[in-house]
Amino acid sequence: MSNPGFLDIISFGPDGWGHALAVGAWMTILIALAGFAIGSVIGTFGAWAKISGGRFVRMLADAYTTVLRGIPDLLVIYLFYFGGSAVVTAVGQFFGAEGFVSFPGFVAGALAVGVTSGAQQTEVFRGAFRAVHPGELEAATACGMGRVLKFRRITAPLTLRHALPGLGNVWQVVLKESALVSVTGVVELLRQAQIGAGSTSLPFDFYFIAAMIYLAISTVSGLFLNASERWFSRGVRRG
Amino acid sequence: MDIAFATETLVSLLSALPLTLELAVTAIALGAVLAVALALARLSGILVLNWFARLYVFVFRGTPLLVQIFLIYYGLSQFGAVRHSIFWPVLREPYWCAVLALLLNTAAYASEIIRGGLLSVPHGQVEAARACGMPRFMIFRRIVMPLAIRQALPGYGNEMIAMVKATSLASIITLMEITGVAAKIISETYRVIEVFVVAGAIYLAINFLLTRLIAFVEYQLSPHQRQPLPVSGRLKGETH
Numbered sequence: 358m359s360n361p362g363f364l365d366i367i368s369f370g371p372d373g374w375g376h377a378l379a380v381g382a383w384m385t386i387l388i389a390l391a392g393f394a395i396g397s398v399i400g401t402f403g404a405w406a407k408i409s410g411g412r413f414v415r416m417l418a419d420a421y422t423t424v425l426r427g428i429p430d431l432l433v434i435y436l437f438y439f440g441g442s443a444v445v446t447a448v449g450q451f452f453g454a455e456g457f458v459s460f461p462g463f464v465a466g467a468l469a470v471g472v473t474s475g476a477q478q479t480e481v482f483r484g485a486f487r488a489v490h491p492g493e494l495e496a497a498t499a500c501g502m503g504r505v506l507k508f509r510r511i512t513a514p515l516t517l518r519h520a521l522p523g524l525g526n527v528w529q530v531v532l533k534e535s536a537l538v539s540v541t542g543v544v545e546l547l548r549q550a551q552i553g554a555g556s557t558s559l560p561f562d563f564y565f566i567a568a569m570i571y572l573a574i575s576t577v578s579g580l581f582l583n584a585s586e587r588w589f590s591r592g593v594r595r596g
Numbered sequence: 597m598d599i600a601f602a603t604e605t606l607v608s609l610l611s612a613l614p615l616t617l618e619l620a621v622t623a624i625a626l627g628a629v630l631a632v633a634l635a636l637a638r639l640s641g642i643l644v645l646n647w648f649a650r651l652y653v654f655v656f657r658g659t660p661l662l663v664q665i666f667l668i669y670y671g672l673s674q675f676g677a678v679r680h681s682i683f684w685p686v687l688r689e690p691y692w693c694a695v696l697a698l699l700l701n702t703a704a705y706a707s708e709i710i711r712g713g714l715l716s717v718p719h720g721q722v723e724a725a726r727a728c729g730m731p732r733f734m735i736f737r738r739i740v741m742p743l744a745i746r747q748a749l750p751g752y753g754n755e756m757i758a759m760v761k762a763t764s765l766a767s768i769i770t771l772m773e774i775t776g777v778a779a780k781i782i783s784e785t786y787r788v789i790e791v792f793v794v795a796g797a798i799y800l801a802i803n804f805l806l807t808r809l810i811a812f813v814e815y816q817l818s819p820h821q822r823q824p825l826p827v828s829g830r831l832k833g834e835t836h
Contacts, residue, residue, distance in 0.1 A: 427757070427803045428796040429764035431775055440788040536660035540768065547663060554670060561671035564663055572658040 363562055366553070374553050374563075381549030382570050388466050388535040388545055393528055395471025400478025407483050418479065425476035430534050433473050438465040438541045466538030474531045481523035486512070488519040518589045525582035529575055536571070546570055598790060605781055605794045609774055613798065616773040619691075619763040623698035624756055630699065631706035638711050649707065656704035662765055664701055669693040669769045694766035702759050709755060713748030714740065746817045753810035757803050774798055 369375035406418040425433070441460030449458040489512065497511040539548040550567035554560035634652060637645040656664070672678045672687055686692045717740050725735045767776030778795040782788055815822075 424796065424800065427761075427800045429761040429775055429799060431764045431767070432778065432792065432795055432799070435775075435779055435782060436788060436792045439782050439786065440792070443786055443788055533660040536662045537765075539662070547660070547666070550663075551666070554666075559674060561667065561674040564667040564671045568655075568659040568663045568667060571660055571663060572655065575658045 366557070366559070366562055367566060374549075377549055377553070378546065378566065378570065381544060381546040382574065384463075384543065384545040384549075385532070385535050385547075385571075386574065388463065388470065388538050388543065389528075389532045391463075391467035392470025392474055392535065393531050395467060396474030396478045396527070396531070399471065399475025400482050403475060403479030404482035404486060407479065408486055422476045422479050425473055430469070430473050431537050431540070434466060434469040434537055434540060437469040437472075438462065441465045441468075462538065462541030462543040465541055466535070466543055470531055470534055470538065473534065474527055477527045477530065478524070481520050481527060482516060484523065485516045485518075485520035489515045518593075521582070521586050521589060525579070525586070528578060528582065532575055532578070533571070598787075601785075601787065602790045602794055605791055606798075608781065609777055609791075609795055609798055612772055612774045612777040615771065616760070616763050617802075619694060619698065619766055619771075619773060620756075620760045622695050623702055623763075624759050626695070627699040627702035627706055627759075630703035631710055634703060634707035635710040635714060638707070639714060653704045653707060656701055661697065661701050661762055662768065665694060665697040665765055665769060668697050690766070690769045690771050694763075694769060694771055698759065698762060698766075701762070702755060705755050705758070706752060709748050709751040710744065712751065713744035713746075716747040717743045742817070746814070749810060749814050749817065753807065756810070757806060760802055760806065761799065 365372060366374050367378070369379075403418050403421065406414045410418065438460060441464070442458065445460050446456075446458045493511060493515060494507070497507045502510065535545060536547045539545055539551065542548070544552070546567050550563040554563040557563070634649045637649040640646065668687070669690060678684065678687060687696075721739055721743065722735060725739045730738065763773055764775035766773055767779060770776075772780070774795055778791050782791050785791075
């Protein structure tokens with residue numbers, strides 16, 4: 358395949374890269390989803406720590422969000438990738454394995470994306486909780502709801518509704534951040550484009566297609582997020 | 597943690613600090629010019645300019661920065677016309693490709709921030725300036741721009757911090773700035789934690805100083821929101 362045209366590249370035929378790029382795009386979405394989910398769990402606990410934690414826990418959560426929002430994401434990915442490999446190698450040597458054992462890039466990437474987006478989601482959830490009217494929480498207590506029931510029926514749904522726009526922004530950031538995971542060798546969209554660029558010497562075509570696919574994913578998820586925002590705010594009266 | 601190794605790492609990472617700062621400052625400064633132009637295009641009321649700016653912002657905010665860097669650094673060399681043009685000596689250099697990608701990227705985000713600032717200028721202020729007989733450009737220079745900058749500053753500060761962090765991506769196209777040197781040391785020594793802590797501390801320090809600087813400028817630009825200084829001492833001729 359010396360010089361394929363633009364359409365040959367995106368075709369799904371035997372000589373086309375369409376299939377490979379689609380698989381790469383799917384991988385990108387998986388990394389972003391996994392990272393976002395990990396970040397949601399961290400964000401929930403982080404917000405909880407900041408809102409109702411003791412002094413020490415609050416300080417810890419503050420340090421976490423300050424540090425993670427102040428250092429480059431790429432550095433965090435390196436930390437998890439090389440750090441994970443070091444741990445796995447140490448464990449391997451303990452059990453008698455020899456040489457370097459590499460940590461799966463997908464796990465390292467998802468963890469790194471999760472930890473960085475967790476810092477952002479902590480702030481999103483905290484702000485959203487602040488937006489919940491205290492009267493609504495008081496009313497739940499007055500109805501005799503227990504802590505868990507109150508959280509499940511009142512606090513969580515109301516906080517989520519206020520958090521939705523912020524979470525949408527975090528999702529867009531996570532999606533773009535997932536491109537950095539390509540440095541660990543995971544064959545996601547950007548890495549696949551790199552491979553294609555290398556073997557056809559048509560770098561512009563491949564990176565351009567990758568850019569367009571990213572644009573499509575973020576546009577579609579943006580539409581989806583807008584629709585869900587409208588759906589979950591249907592009980593809100595507009596001024 | 598090995599203190600001797602950490603110190604050694606700190607020395608090698610600090611030698612890469614100038615490149616990181618240079619990338620960030622160049623990209624932010626040039627990006628700001630483009631951002632103002634884009635914001636004005638959005639608000640110009642000229643359909644073509646407006647839609648061009650919209651499309652620009654949509655594309656650059658919707659795609660990862662790393663893809664933009666690759667597109668410029670690797671992608672442009674695909675075209676013979678580019679390789680034989682007068683721009684080639686510039687586009688061949690990873691440094692200028694990184695600066696170009698960073699500035700194009702930050703301009704998209706910053707133009708939205710500046711547009712918000714421009715829109716926040718109260719109409720009455722412009723009207724008052726017009727009533728004073730100021731010509732259009734003078735109104736922009738003396739009234740609209742200062743007020744807009746004050747409004748946009750907090751958002752712009754966040755964007756500047758994002759840019760400092762984004763310079764780390766330049767390491768992927770072989771530039772040895774802080775993250776590049778850190779990755780090199782990690783892959784040579786496999787001592788992740790020490791290198792990560794030292795490199796992270798440098799970035800945190802830069803961003804901490806940057807936030808302080810922005811807070812200082814913000815304070816300087818909003819004298820009207822400050823408490824008036826308490827008058828101390830007695831007035832002349834006052835008796836008790």
